[in-house]
Amino acid sequence: KQEVTQIPAALSVPEGENLVLNCSFTDSAIYNLQWFRQDPGKGLTSLLLIQSSQREQTSGRLNASLDKSSGRSTLYIAASQPGDSATYLCAGGASGSARQLTFGSGTQLTVLP
Amino acid sequence: GAVVSQHPSRVICKSGTSVKIECRSLDFQATTMFWYRQFPKQSLMLMATSNEGSKATYEQGVEKDKFLINHASLTLSTLTVTSAHPEDSSFYICSARDGLAVQETQYFGPGTRLLVL
Numbered sequence: 035k036q037e038v039t040q041i042p043a044a045l046s047v048p049e050g051e052n053l054v055l056n057c058s059f060t061d062s063a064i065y066n067l068q069w070f071r072q073d074p075g076k077g078l079t080s081l082l083l084i085q086s087s088q089r090e091q092t093s094g095r096l097n098a099s100l101d102k103s104s105g106r107s108t109l110y111i112a113a114s115q116p117g118d119s120a121t122y123l124c125a126g127g128a129s130g131s132a133r134q135l136t137f138g139s140g141t142q143l144t145v146l147p
Numbered sequence: 148g149a150v151v152s153q154h155p156s157r158v159i160c161k162s163g164t165s166v167k168i169e170c171r172s173l174d175f176q177a178t179t180m181f182w183y184r185q186f187p188k189q190s191l192m193l194m195a196t197s198n199e200g201s202k203a204t205y206e207q208g209v210e211k212d213k214f215l216i217n218h219a220s221l222t223l224s225t226l227t228v229t230s231a232h233p234e235d236s237s238f239y240i241c242s243a244r245d246g247l248a249v250q251e252t253q254y255f256g257p258g259t260r261l262l263v264l
Binding site for chain 2: 134
């Protein structure tokens, strides 16, 4: 059974700093790896999706990488802003037909102005 | 982009009553919908996977007689919490997968906060 772990659980950085969030998964036979953002009391916003055949995806100040062999993914946020403060969740997509997602416990990011 | 809605956004009910939550894909047909539960300060836990016109597949530990899922059409799935108790209070989130999309991304609804008194 897939297990997804995220470290650190919480991170606080000053505005403008570049930062990396880490995600590890136990089953390398994933179909894809997704990063989401969740604001307090809200649903999820999809940030980036990396297919198993890809190594990275970029969107604006965000860059996500995937290394299936080591079971790791990272989310890099450049020039952080207070508006980036949220909980970031990574999720591994199963290779079965339903493509269920297994979520990590999240990293709560606070960007200080 | 693809939009998924949930109704209601929040609900308070008395212990022993049943609550129905709707999940709709607004601009695409969802071949598969998923229901998650999220307790405070915790991550999302998959409860069940449903395909249109067939019975839902429940994750281990989820009571199918308590959490009734109906996926009657390609744009609507409902979750009914039967005989709700205070321990069922949680944030329920649905997602829908666009079967025609190349990347098969799951699109998430805004969630429904349930409080059982």
